[in-house]
Amino acid sequence: MDMFNFKGVVFVLVGKIGSIWLGPWNRVRLMTWKEISIISKKGWEIGSHTMNHYILTALSPQRLDEELFLSKKVLKENGYDAISVSYPGGITDHKVVEVARKYYQIGRVAIDLGHWNPIVNTGIVNRFALKSFTLSEKTFSEVGLKTLLNDLRKQGGWGIFLIHSVVDLVTRERDHISIDNFKKILEIVKESGIQVMTLTEVYQSFSSSFSSDSSIANYDDKAFYWQRILRFNLGYVAYLLTRNKTLGQVAKKFLFGNEVGQRILGLISRS
Numbered sequence: 001m002d003m004f005n006f007k008g009v010v011f012v013l014v015g016k017i018g019s020i021w022l023g024p025w026n027r028v029r030l031m032t033w034k035e036i037s038i039i040s041k042k043g044w045e046i047g048s049h050t051m052n053h054y055i056l057t058a059l060s061p062q063r064l065d066e067e068l069f070l071s072k073k074v075l076k077e078n079g080y081d082a083i084s085v086s087y088p089g090g091i092t093d094h095k096v097v098e099v100a101r102k103y104y105q106i107g108r109v110a111i112d113l114g115h116w117n118p119i120v121n122t123g124i125v126n127r128f129a130l131k132s133f134t135l136s137e138k139t140f141s142e143v144g145l146k147t148l149l150n151d152l153r154k155q156g157g158w159g160i161f162l163i164h165s166v167v168d169l170v171t172r173e174r175d176h177i178s179i180d181n182f183k184k185i186l187e188i189v190k191e192s193g194i195q196v197m198t199l200t201e202v203y204q205s206f207s208s209s210f211s212s213d214s215s216i217a218n219y220d221d222k223a224f225y226w227q228r229i230l231r232f233n234l235g236y237v238a239y240l241l242t243r244n245k246t247l248g249q250v251a252k253k254f255l256f257g258n259e260v261g262q263r264i265l266g267l268i269s270r271s
Contacts, residue, residue: 007045
């Protein structure tokens with residue numbers, strides 16, 4: 001990023017700083033306060049990813065408030081006045097937004113449906129449901145990224161790219177991206193001439209285009225909500241119980257790769 005003079009946003013899992021994050025297929029060491037300080041001094045924005053990475057829509061009102069307030073408080077005590085929050089799992093609803101707006105100015109969700117257009121933010125956008133797209137080994141292609149950047153130009157909009165981790169060797173973790181492909185992404189963005197900004201810079205520059213409406217139409221949909229929840233957790237639970245990666249993959253696909261699963265989602269959406 002320094003080579004291209006790009007600055008980004010790091011959403012900090014405040015309650016787990018410097019610890020080991022156990023993913024479905026591997027372990028990842030999270031950033032330390034020292035590492036956070038280094039990138040902050042380079043101009044990066046520090047945002048909140050809550051305290052414990054709980055799915056906020058599933059929490060009681062008290063726990064929901066604690067996750068959003070305490071992460072804000074701890075960051076501020078360490079010198080970072082975060083104005084942005086990234087919802088764990090990319091999931092939110094109007095109740096989460098009502099609490100988030102007490103402590104933050106911006107909220108970021110995640111689109112992970114295998115296509116590009118939804119991440120283009122145009123016109124008046126809900127500042128507590130800013131769309132983003134995960135760039136990973138699963139979703140990245142040079143043609144796809146170039147197409148998206150052209151779409152951004154044509155529509156006069158902007159987009160957020162979400163990258164969970166950059167690794168030396170690609171594992172089966174779906175959100176990783178290799179160092180080589182990360183460099184390709186930066187090169188493509190640089191060649192496009194599109195300006196790269198932090199969320200705070202975007203918010204300050206285009207404040208008139210942001211709405212604080214608490215209604216999140218796409219994220220109150222029950223089928224969409226449960227699909228995100230189950231994809232997020234089902235394979236992980238199976239893996240923890242069996243330590244069998246193959247079974248974990250089968251479990252993740254169960255509700256989404258067959259007729260029974262689609263019927264279940266249909267019942268949920270109509271309930």
